[in-house]
Amino acid sequence: MDLGLTGKIVFVTGGSRGIGRATAVAFAREGAHVAFSYQSERGMAEETCAAIAAVGGTALPVRLDLSDPASMTDAVETVRARWGGIDVFVANAVQWPSALPDPERRFEQVPPQEWRDLLRPNVEGAVAVLQAVLPAMRGRRDGRIVLISSDVARHRGPGQPGLGIYGMSKAALTGLANGLIAELGGEILVNIVTPGFTVTERNLAVMPQHLRDRQAAHTPTGRLSTPEDVARAIVFLGSPANGNITGETLNVTGGV
Ligand SMILES: NC(=O)c1ccc[n+]([C@@H]2O[C@H](COP(=O)([O-])OP(=O)(O)OC[C@H]3O[C@@H](n4cnc5c(N)ncnc54)[C@H](OP(=O)(O)O)[C@@H]3O)[C@@H](O)[C@H]2O)c1
Numbered sequence: 001m002d003l004g005l006t007g008k009i010v011f012v013t014g015g016s017r018g019i020g021r022a023t024a025v026a027f028a029r030e031g032a033h034v035a036f037s038y039q040s041e042r043g044m045a046e047e048t049c050a051a052i053a054a055v056g057g058t059a060l061p062v063r064l065d066l067s068d069p070a071s072m073t074d075a076v077e078t079v080r081a082r083w084g085g086i087d088v089f090v091a092n093a094v095q096w097p098s099a100l101p102d103p104e105r106r107f108e109q110v111p112p113q114e115w116r117d118l119l120r121p122n123v124e125g126a127v128a129v130l131q132a133v134l135p136a137m138r139g140r141r142d143g144r145i146v147l148i149s150s151d152v153a154r155h156r157g158p159g160q161p162g163l164g165i166y167g168m169s170k171a172a173l174t175g176l177a178n179g180l181i182a183e184l185g186g187e188i189l190v191n192i193v194t195p196g197f198t199v200t201e202r203n204l205a206v207m208p209q210h211l212r213d214r215q216a217a218h219t220p221t222g223r224l225s226t227p228e229d230v231a232r233a234i235v236f237l238g239s240p241a242n243g244n245i246t247g248e249t250l251n252v253t254g255g256v
Helices: 018-029 042-054 069-083 112-137 164-184 201-206 209-217 227-237
Strands: 009-012 033-038 059-063 088-091 143-148 188-195 249-252
Touching (some): 009 018, 018 227, 033 042, 033 069, 059 069, 069 112, 088 112, 143 227, 188 227, 227 249
Parallel strands (some): 009 033, 033 059, 188 249
């Protein structure tokens, strides 16, 4: 299937590694021009540029900090100056919790500074980045936005203690998308992708093999998602091949 992405301008936040890098490369493979952001890992961003060049694509790395709205307008202006606008926006960058969840710590013990440091970039940052990007998307054909949430925003039951604030920041994207689809209608389609636990470099570093094996054993497909699995879902929803799907959530979780 031709996804219709040749020559489209794509902007992926958090493209220096993980799901964002796989997404940037996958869009480039489809013939899109790909801008992507990094926050601090310039060297990783250069690796993404090399991966995009390896599939014959053109890449534009820009620095963007979810806590700094000026960095967002600067990033968008850089993309505009190079390519004239943005057709597809993928809100993928994330501020992770500063430490891994401590199952022994009670919710009421989380200091306000700690949870605010997560909500500001992930919730306020999502609003600010969309406000920066939308003017560059208006009036173009085939506008597409894909917001990257997480399965922790919809899980109930055991298994995820200590992730409530992070999950809350991701669940907020659902309300945001509902408002956007009503406003943007057919001009820009807006969808959400929710990855489950994905085998990124970061997760390989922080989660021991035996816990990954246990997680895979509880996954109906019998394996964890790769960044490329998630990227393919994002690329489809972010392409003109997605003709009339808006306001939907696509779970890439192996059936969890
Ligand atoms: N991996 C999973 O298992 C999983 C599961 C569910 C949902 N998700 C979601 O999928 C998305 C990608 O996750 P990932 O695991 O691929 O992430 P990752 O590999 O840790 O990469 C995070 C990206 O975000 C950037 N970033 C970090 N803090 C930032 C900030 N404050 N402002 C701007 N950019 C910042 C990083 O830039 P630098 O490289 O410069 O630091 C990097 O490009 C996220 O929205 C995440 O919530 C992931």
